[in-house]
Amino acid sequence: MNIEWYIVLSSLLFAVGAMGILLRRSPVVILLCLELMLNAGNLALVAFSKMVGNQQGQIFAIVVMVVAACEVVVGLGLIVAIFRRKLPLDVDELRELRG
Amino acid sequence: MTATSWAWLVLLFPLLGSIAIALGFKALPAKAAGAIGAAAIGAAFICGIGALIHLLGEAPDARHHASSLWDYASVAGLDIKLGIFVDPLSVFMVLVVTGVSTLIHLYSFGYMQSDQGYHRFFSYLNFFVFSMLLLVLAGNFVLLIVGWAFVGFASYALISFWYRRQTATKAGMKAFVINVVGDIGLVLAAFLIFRELGTFEYSEVFAKAPQVFHTNEWTITAICLLLLVGAFAKSAQLPFHTWLPDAMEGPTPVSSLIHAATMVTAGVYLIARTHTLFVLAPTAADIAAFVGLATLLVAASIALVMTDLKRAIAYSTMSQIGYMVVGVSIGAYSAGMFHLMTHAFFKALLFMAAGSIIAAMANEQNIDKMSGFGKAMRFTSVTMLCGGLALAAFPGTSGFFSKDEILAYASARGGMYLIFTVLGYFGALLTAIYTFRLIFRVIPGKPCPEAQELIDTGHVHHAHPFNPATGEEEDTEVGFPGSEHHIAESSLPMRIAMAVLAFGALFAGLVQVPGVDDAVTKFLDPVFADSPLAAIHPSVAASWLGLAIGGAISLAGIAIAHYLYVARPETPAALQRRFSALHTFLYNKWYFDEAIDFLIVRPALAIGRFANRTFERLVVDGLISGTEDVVGGGGRLVQLVQSGFVRSYALLLIVGFAGLALYFLLSSQ
Numbered sequence: 001m002n003i004e005w006y007i008v009l010s011s012l013l014f015a016v017g018a019m020g021i022l023l024r025r026s027p028v029v030i031l032l033c034l035e036l037m038l039n040a041g042n043l044a045l046v047a048f049s050k051m052v053g054n055q056q057g058q059i060f061a062i063v064v065m066v067v068a069a070c071e072v073v074v075g076l077g078l079i080v081a082i083f084r085r086k087l088p089l090d091v092d093e094l095r096e097l098r099g
Numbered sequence: 100m101t102a103t104s105w106a107w108l109v110l111l112f113p114l115l116g117s118i119a120i121a122l123g124f125k126a127l128p129a130k131a132a133g134a135i136g137a138a139a140i141g142a143a144f145i146c147g148i149g150a151l152i153h154l155l156g157e158a159p160d161a162r163h164h165a166s167s168l169w170d171y172a173s174v175a176g177l178d179i180k181l182g183i184f185v186d187p188l189s190v191f192m193v194l195v196v197t198g199v200s201t202l203i204h205l206y207s208f209g210y211m212q213s214d215q216g217y218h219r220f221f222s223y224l225n226f227f228v229f230s231m232l233l234l235v236l237a238g239n240f241v242l243l244i245v246g247w248a249f250v251g252f253a254s255y256a257l258i259s260f261w262y263r264r265q266t267a268t269k270a271g272m273k274a275f276v277i278n279v280v281g282d283i284g285l286v287l288a289a290f291l292i293f294r295e296l297g298t299f300e301y302s303e304v305f306a307k308a309p310q311v312f313h314t315n316e317w318t319i320t321a322i323c324l325l326l327l328v329g330a331f332a333k334s335a336q337l338p339f340h341t342w343l344p345d346a347m348e349g350p351t352p353v354s355s356l357i358h359a360a361t362m363v364t365a366g367v368y369l370i371a372r373t374h375t376l377f378v379l380a381p382t383a384a385d386i387a388a389f390v391g392l393a394t395l396l397v398a399a400s401i402a403l404v405m406t407d408l409k410r411a412i413a414y415s416t417m418s419q420i421g422y423m424v425v426g427v428s429i430g431a432y433s434a435g436m437f438h439l440m441t442h443a444f445f446k447a448l449l450f451m452a453a454g455s456i457i458a459a460m461a462n463e464q465n466i467d468k469m470s471g472f473g474k475a476m477r478f479t480s481v482t483m484l485c486g487g488l489a490l491a492a493f494p495g496t497s498g499f500f501s502k503d504e505i506l507a508y509a510s511a512r513g514g515m516y517l518i519f520t521v522l523g524y525f526g527a528l529l530t531a532i533y534t535f536r537l538i539f540r541v542i543p544g545k546p547c548p549e550a551q552e553l554i555d556t557g558h559v560h561h562a563h564p565f566n567p568a569t570g571e572e573e574d575t576e577v578g579f580p581g582s583e584h585h586i587a588e589s590s591l592p593m594r595i596a597m598a599v600l601a602f603g604a605l606f607a608g609l610v611q612v613p614g615v616d617d618a619v620t621k622f623l624d625p626v627f628a629d630s631p632l633a634a635i636h637p638s639v640a641a642s643w644l645g646l647a648i649g650g651a652i653s654l655a656g657i658a659i660a661h662y663l664y665v666a667r668p669e670t671p672a673a674l675q676r677r678f679s680a681l682h683t684f685l686y687n688k689w690y691f692d693e694a695i696d697f698l699i700v701r702p703a704l705a706i707g708r709f710a711n712r713t714f715e716r717l718v719v720d721g722l723i724s725g726t727e728d729v730v731g732g733g734g735r736l737v738q739l740v741q742s743g744f745v746r747s748y749a750l751l752l753i754v755g756f757a758g759l760a761l762y763f764l765l766s767s768q
Contacts, residue, residue, distance in 0.1 A: 021749050091745045098743030 006047035013040035025090045027082070031075045038068045103166035105150035106185045109193055110232050112142040117225035124218035133211075136221035137204035140228055144197035150190050159625045162187055165238050165302060172241075176297070182238035184301050188626040191436060191619075192235035192368055199360045199443045200228045202596040206451050207352040209590030210458070220260065220350070227253035231361050235368060239299040240289040243369075247285060247329070250365065251278035254357050258349040265571075270345035277342045281332020285369075288325035291318065305375040305629070312379050323376055323383030326369060327390075334366030335417050336394045336424060341692050343417055347409040351454030354409055359416045359450050360443040367423040367439055371432050371627075378630050385515075388428035392522055395421025397689055399529035403536065404685045407464045408453050411537055415490065416446055418530065422505055425519055430632025431508035433623040437611050438505060440619070441497035444603035445489035451587070451597050452483035456541060458584035460549050461560050466537060471546030475553040478594060479587045480542045482601040487538045489604035491531035491657060494650035500608035502527060504637075507613075507645035511637035520645075524652055531656020532663075539664035559584045613646070614639035 013036055020033030042061040049057025083089060116139025120132045127135070154162045167182030183189075204224065211220050230253050234246030252275075259271030293299060295318055296307045312319040330336070335343035346358045357363070370377060370387060377384040398417035405411035419442045426435025456472055456479060457464055473480045489496040492503065502523075509519035549560040561584070587593040610618040627633040637645070663670050675682045684690070740751070 018753055022746055022753070025746075094745070095743030097745075098741060 003047055003051050007044060010040045010044040010047065013037070013043065025092050027075070027079050027089055027091055030091065031072060031079070034075075035068060035072065038064055100149065100153070101164065101166075102150045102153040102185045102190075103164050103183060105146045105153060106183050106189075106193070106236055107166070107168070108146040109143045109150065109197065110183070110229065110236060112139045112146070113225045113229035113232060115139060117222050117229060120218055120222040120225065124222070127218065129212070129217045130208075132218045132221050133204075133208040136225050137201065137208055139225055140197055140201045140204050143228070143232065144194070144201050147190065147193040147197050150185060151194060154185070154187060154190055155622075160628075162625050163302075165300070167238065177293075179239060179241045179299055181242065182300070183236040183242075184238035185236070186626055187623050188368075188371060188436070189235050191440070191623060193232060195440050195443050196228065196231050196235065196361045199447050199600075200224075200231075200356060202599055203352050203356040203360070203447060203451075205592045206355070206454075206596040207350075209587075209593040210352055210454060210585050211350065212585055212590075214350075216260065220257075223253060223256050223260070224352075224356070227257065227357060227362070231365070234365055238301055240292060240301075240304070241299050244282070244285055244289060247333070247365070248282055250333075250362050251275060251282065254278065254346070254362055257353040257357060258346045260349055260353065264348065267348040270342070270348040274342040274346050277332050277339050281329040281339065284325045284328025284332070288322050288329065291322045291325065295322075301372070305373075308375055308379060314379055315382055316379075319376060320380045320383050323373075323380040324386070326373055326376070327383060327387050330366030330369045330387075330424075331390065332366075333369075334363050334420050334424065336366065336390050336421065337397060338691065338695065340394065340398070340417050341688075341695060344410045344413045344688070347407070347413050351409070351450055351457065354413070355447045355450035355454070358413065359446040363416060363420055364423065364439045364443070367420065367427055367435060370424065370427045371436060374427065374432060374627060374630050377428065378632065384428045388425050388516075388519065391421045391424030391428060392519055393421075394418065395425070395526045396522060396529070399526050399533060400685055401688050402533040403529060404682060406467050408457065408466050408469070408537065408541070409450070409464055411466070411533065412446070412449055412453055415449075415530065415533065416442075418526065419446065419490070422502055422523065422526070425523065426505035426508070429509055429512060429516055429519060430630065430635060431505045432627045432630070432633060433620040434501065434504035434508055436623060437619045438498075438501035441489065441501040441604070441607050444600050444607055445486045445496075445498055448482060448486035448597060448600035448604050449490065451593070451600065452479050452486060455479040455587040455593065455597075456483075458586050459553055459559055460547075461584060463549075466540045469541045469547055469550075470544040471542075471550045473542040475546055475550035476586060476588055478597070482587070482597045483542065484538060485601040485604050487534045491534040492527055492649055492653040493657070494646075494653065495608070496605050497603065497608035499646065499649060499653065500611055500613075503645045503649035504611070504613070504642070506649070507637040507642045508635065510645065511641060512632075512635055524648065527649060528652050528656045528659075531653045532660045535657050535660035536664055539660055543665065559586055559589075613637075613642035 017033040017035075017037035017040060020036065021030050024030055024033065042064050045057040045061045045064070049055065049061075079089070082094070087094070116136055119139075120127065120135055124132065163184070163186035165182055165184050167180035169181055171179045171181045173179070204221070207220065207224065211217055214220060227250065230246050230249030232246075234243060234250055237243040237246055255271045255275040255278075258274050259268045261267050289299065292304055295311060296304055298304060298307070308319070328339075332339040343358060343363065347354050349358070377387070395418045398414045398421065402411050402414035402418065405414060419438070423435045423438050423442070426432070426438060455476065456469065459472070459476060459479075460469060463469075485496075489498040492499040506520045506523040506527075509516045509523065546554060552558065552560045585593065587597055610616060611620065624633070663674075687693070
């Protein structure tokens with residue numbers, strides 16, 4: 001199969017994830033969209049690795065998965081903590097960082 | 100020991116004395132501080148004699164030695180040594196300075212006894228002597244400037260000694276500012292000398308100058324004129340003289356030491372020291388001589404009408420320094436230096452006597468209120484008379500020989516310089532009149548209440564201490580003028596000091612009798628041998644003729660003073676009414692203070708205010724507040740981005756990355 005198909009799919013997935021992050025306000029959905037973007041990246045890495053013919057891209061994709069897993073752990077932990085403190089689960093309401 | 104080792108010791112003792120007293124002021128009892136101070140200067144005087152004996156043991160041509168302890172500054176082409184230069188001129192000055200200073204320390208020992216700031220006084224006084232010795236012993240222009248500035252500071256500190264007195268602190272500032280103007284002149288002169296000759300060392304400068312400069316070339320004239328600015332400011336010559344009368348706010352021993360005997364003669368020393376340069380710039384030398392002449396006449400005329408005892412003597416000092424400046428400028432070097440020496444004796448003595456009388460008057464300085472101290476204070480009156488006779492150049496006294504020698508030289512040089520002889524004798528007449536005006540007002544006559552109290556009870560009159568200038572009450576916490584006053588009659592150290600000076604004032608002239616010994620001229624000759632002017636000598640007959648004229652003028656002046664103030668005491672008041680405009684003019688000191696205020700102080704203030712309104716408000720403030728506005732505005736702009744909306748941060752991030760990606764894509768093609 002041609003490399004372009006993989007790249008197009010990966011770009012679409014990335015764009016969907018990015019739009020999700022920009023448009024949705026629930027932190028859980030934002031985390032999901034983040035995962036989507038990371039995996040779009042992974043798909044591109046694996047596809048390029050296959051095209052070039054070595055394994056470096058695949059190894060890198062595995063590393064990204066590990067990082068993504070860690071990130072989900074921290075992110076979900078934060079969400080649970082926010083939920084327990086009865087704060088609104090809405091990123092627009094959480095504006096403590098305002099300058 | 101060599102001459103230079105003695106000279107280093109001369110410098111060491113006053114410095115040690117000053118430091119010891121300053122550091123130990125809490126531990127030392129008052130008398131010990133005074134004793135240390137006086138002993139340090141006495142030791143310096145003895146070392147000065149050691150240097151003198153050493154120099155006299157050498158051939159006249161070999162009597163100059165340079166010595167340096169270490170490098171003061173050594174950088175690219177500049178090699179300044181912490182060096183001294185010992186020759187007859189510097190040793191002569193050392194002896195005058197330390198000799199008179201020893202006696203004045205002795206006098207202060209008694210006079211300042213009840214002052215709260217006794218330690219401080221002696222520490223300052225020793226520091227002053229050290230600075231003055233550094234000035235006269237310096238071996239290059241840099242150390243000369245160091246000594247020059249130290250002396251200026253010491254003068255400031257001592258004028259403002261009673262620092263709760265408004266008038267004293269103001270006078271100190273005035274003296275300091277005018278002296279700094281002189282310092283700037285001296286520094287600029289040193290810069291020019293270095294630019295032209297590449298060295299600061301005396302010996303090299305004076306050796307190179309005649310080869311490098313043509314006579315009256317503009318550079319050498321500029322150098323000499325700048326040196327003169329320094330000399331005039333320090334020596335209170337026109338138009339830099341206004342600080343000296345105000346400096347009388349200081350304690351009387353200070354007036355005696357700094358503002359009569361030593362510091363104010365530094366300018367005369369400077370001109371004598373750099374005579375090689377002045378020979379190359381005859382125009383500058385003539386300017387100096389004419390300024391000296393103008394000063395001697397102006398100051399003498401003011402001294403005629405001053406009613407403040409110390410200020411009148413201060414104007415007399417200016418006038419006498421005018422004679423010295425005339426002397427060293429027209430080429431009568433040794434005569435000028437000789438007058439410096441005799442003047443140090445009799446003027447210091449006059450100030451001491453004045454201090455004693457002012458103490459008896461409980462700080463009243465107005466001679467209108469004084470009379471009849473002849474009976475009340477016999478010793479003070481006799482010594483004051485000795486000093487007055489010498490100042491008035493009474494035949495046989497020291498001032499008689501020294502003043503007339505300068506005038507005789509002027510007439511021997513002839514031509515234009517006869518003006519100096521004629522007007523110099525006129526100045527001598529004024530000198531005799533104003534000197535004996537003071538003496539006839541103070542000593543004879545019916546005793547004033549204070550003098551009567553002294554006669555009747557043997558006690559000094561006590562009054563509430565007050566500032567004679569403003570009438571304000573004194574803050575007695577800082578000591579004198581406290582309730583205790585010390586007069587020579589009751590204090591042995593003061594009497595010793597005054598007796599020695601009275602002896603000097605009467606008989607010091609005998610070392611330099613024309614045609615008989617000429618000791619000063621012979622001693623100083625090697626220093627001035629390179630000047631063609633030093634070869635001019637008035638003949639012995641001419642000198643004696645000059646002395647005869649001088650003596651006659653002196654006697655005439657004393658007779659006039661006697662007529663005006665003793666025989667017909669109502670005439671001065673009548674004269675004052677008759678010539679009231681002239682009297683007002685003289686009484687206001689020729690309006691020099693007002694003129695300087697109008698010409699310099701006010702324009703300077705106006706420029707300052709104008710610059711404040713325009714440049715400082717608009718440019719300086721504008722720059723600063725402009726910078727602040729830019730930074731603050733930028734901050735407020737960036738603050739808008741920090742909205743706290745996580746999604747907007749994400750948008751920025753994505754847009755940014757997309758932009759970057761686009762850029763690289765486009766630029767890679």
